[in-house]
């Protein structure tokens with residue numbers, strides 16, 4: 001469990017993290033989203049005691065990172081895959097980490113196997129591809145078999161097989177009851193991996209909700225109706241306050257009402273339906289609506 005209370009970090013005039021309060025639960029993959037510069041990496045660094053908050057607290061299992069007796073066994077993190085001694089092999093890096101943290105040496109072989117880099121483990125870290133460095137970073141995070149895992153952009157540089165592998169790994173870590181916190185810019189990937197979403201913008205919390213709720217709340221999530229009486233149904237739905245667009249002669253799109261209500265209104269009006277289904281917004285679409293006012297850098301999309 002990770003708990004943030006009023007977590008705040010100011011760099012000079014800039015509020016990198018602004019009064020963030022939330023709880024990340026075990027058994028869940030929480031996707032951490034936000035535009036560039038939103039404060040995701042800073043938040044993770046504060047949780048890991050790599051930076052001191054200006055105000056507020058970040059606790060792991062009820063304790064600040066600095067007070068955790070055996071940090072590697074409590075929380076594993078991948079923040080920057082390239083932050084390794086370039087002349088050292090992956091194997092040597094993990095062995096040194098294990099020794100310094102009282103972790104059995106056989107665990108090094110185990111995690112190398114888990115991340116699929118037994119073959120490349122003796123290569124110097126400086127010669128590894130970004131994808132291989134990511135795998136090595138993930139191996140280091142898993143080394144202490146921790147209950148809490150944090151990954152900053154873990155699929156950076158991975159090929160499609162690697163991306164799928166990370167997805168499976170995140171899911172299985174959560175299924176084992178661990179708390180998994182993953183930042184990403186890849187919406188489609190986050191939609192496939194996360195159960196829960198935390199979205200921040202300009203350091204502030206924008207959304208802390210289950211993925212399904214975020215998708216359902218998008219104005220682009222709609223109910224598609226096929227009926228030979230589309231005109232009549234449109235009149236009835238609009239009278240009930242449901243927004244309706246005609247798609248074709250026999251098709252309507254209703255927004256702002258759940259599928260059950262659309263079906264019930266048709267039933268009450270005695271209108272036969274030939275099709276009724278929900279068209280879900282993608283996370284990408286829902287995210288764009290949520291963050292339209294919080295884009296820190298880069299251009300806004302026309303019309304947003």
Ligand SMILES: Nc1ncnc2c1ncn2[C@@H]1O[C@H](COP(=O)(O)OP(=O)(O)OP(=O)(O)O)[C@@H](O)[C@H]1O
Nearest residue numbers: 011014015016034035036037038039040041042043
């Ligand atoms: N050490 C620092 N000194 C000064 N400003 C900093 C420092 N670290 C981060 N910042 C600023 O804090 C803000 C948040 O940065 P952060 O890297 O946490 O965002 P992010 O959400 O991880 O962005 P990205 O998606 O681009 O990785 C940015 O405006 C950044 O310039």
